[in-house]
Amino acid sequence: MRNLTEKTKKSEPIYKGKIITLQLDEVELPNGNTSYREIVRHPGAVAVIAITDENKILMVRQFRKALEKTIYEIPAGKRDQGEEPELTAKRELEEETGYVANKWTHLVSFYTSPGFADEYLHLYIAEELAMGGNLQLDEDEFVELFAFTLEECKELIQKGDICDAKTVAAIYHWELQQIRASK
Amino acid sequence: MRNLTEKTKKSEPIYKGKIITLQLDEVELPNGNTSYREIVRHPGAVAVIAITDENKILMVRQFRKALEKTIYEIPAGKRDQGEEPELTAKRELEEETGYVANKWTHLVSFYTSPGFADEYLHLYIAEELAMGGNLQLDEDEFVELFAFTLEECKELIQKGDICDAKTVAAIYHWELQQIRASK
Numbered sequence: 001m002r003n004l005t006e007k008t009k010k011s012e013p014i015y016k017g018k019i020i021t022l023q024l025d026e027v028e029l030p031n032g033n034t035s036y037r038e039i040v041r042h043p044g045a046v047a048v049i050a051i052t053d054e055n056k057i058l059m060v061r062q063f064r065k066a067l068e069k070t071i072y073e074i075p076a077g078k079r080d081q082g083e084e085p086e087l088t089a090k091r092e093l094e095e096e097t098g099y100v101a102n103k104w105t106h107l108v109s110f111y112t113s114p115g116f117a118d119e120y121l122h123l124y125i126a127e128e129l130a131m132g133g134n135l136q137l138d139e140d141e142f143v144e145l146f147a148f149t150l151e152e153c154k155e156l157i158q159k160g161d162i163c164d165a166k167t168v169a170a171i172y173h174w175e176l177q178q179i180r181a182s183k
Numbered sequence: 184m185r186n187l188t189e190k191t192k193k194s195e196p197i198y199k200g201k202i203i204t205l206q207l208d209e210v211e212l213p214n215g216n217t218s219y220r221e222i223v224r225h226p227g228a229v230a231v232i233a234i235t236d237e238n239k240i241l242m243v244r245q246f247r248k249a250l251e252k253t254i255y256e257i258p259a260g261k262r263d264q265g266e267e268p269e270l271t272a273k274r275e276l277e278e279e280t281g282y283v284a285n286k287w288t289h290l291v292s293f294y295t296s297p298g299f300a301d302e303y304l305h306l307y308i309a310e311e312l313a314m315g316g317n318l319q320l321d322e323d324e325f326v327e328l329f330a331f332t333l334e335e336c337k338e339l340i341q342k343g344d345i346c347d348a349k350t351v352a353a354i355y356h357w358e359l360q361q362i363r364a365s366k
Contacts, residue, residue, distance in 0.1 A: 001327065006248050019299060037249070063213075119296055144184065163293050172355035176362075
């Protein structure tokens with residue numbers, strides 16, 4: 001396998017925001033030429049496939065300014081610095097939905113947009129749910145809670161009301177899990 | 184359902200790059216309070232689940248500066264302005280792998296990071312592959328081509344060498360497709 005690494009020649013900070021930062025890196029390409037990479041730094045995130053006793057998946061409906069759209073997503077949130085991802089997942093599930101879960105499983109972790117951002121998302125499965133009560137949204141966070149069957153999720157994907165990578169991946173996995181369980 | 188829309192009060196351009204732009208929006212929240220949203224604009228992308236006659240999936244190995252890692256991803260690329268996504272998909276598959284496909288199916292489209300970016304990715308399935316010959320990478324693009332079985336893909340996910348949202352979603356879907364085909 002070839003060494004495809006790009007060496008950093010210079011890194012210029014462009015913007016430091018509340019959530020993301022932007023930098024422009026000057027890099028040496030594998031062939032020795034120079035190029036530039038625009039890079040967004042993000043603290044990382046968690047998302048939760050939370051399955052109810054009636055075999056429905058919890059979804060939050062929320063407005064996303066970047067899309068100018070209100071969409072359904074699985075519960076998710078940014079990591080606080082130094083916080084263990086599983087703790088973030090437990091905290092976000094309770095804060096966004098009011099539910100706690102007895103059984104937690106790490107499913108997979110992935111980068112959401114590797115071409116320009118380092119956001120790394122840890123996806124968990126939460127089962128054996130119970131009401132926790134500590135519903136507590138961030139002061140700029142407004143969501144509505146729903147629970148959908150797999151068939152309803154597939155219809156929402158078709159209609160484009162479920163339309164983000166983590167939620168689509170979550171639903172595909174949930175279908176695989178149901179197929180395996182039914183065997 | 185509640186109206187969760189956030190009205191834009193002001194939008195400040197922060198940075199205009201080669202690929203992404205960054206803006207800071209001042210918004211009115213549903214409760215009338217003011218908040219700020221950091222928003223990355225991206226031209227959109229396509230990605231391709233390309234299945235060979237031996238039932239393997241094509242993958243490109245490439246270095247991602249944002250992650251400082253070399254990873255395996257399904258073939259993908261940014262959309263040119265005004266270009267139909269299916270054309271972009273056909274172009275990117277041929278440019279990155281040298282393959283053309285006779286059968287194209289749109290699977291799903293999703294936002295990769297709806298919390299801060301408007302990148303919208305169209306995912307296609309390409310079947311009945313043949314060598315096209317027009318292998319032509321961008322001048323700052325260096326990739327290696329691989330073809331993996333489903334089992335190999337699952338191992339690469341476990342090892343973290345496949346670790347981006349679109350590729351993980353693609354592999355989950357490919358497994359679902361194989362299960363359906365075997366029934």
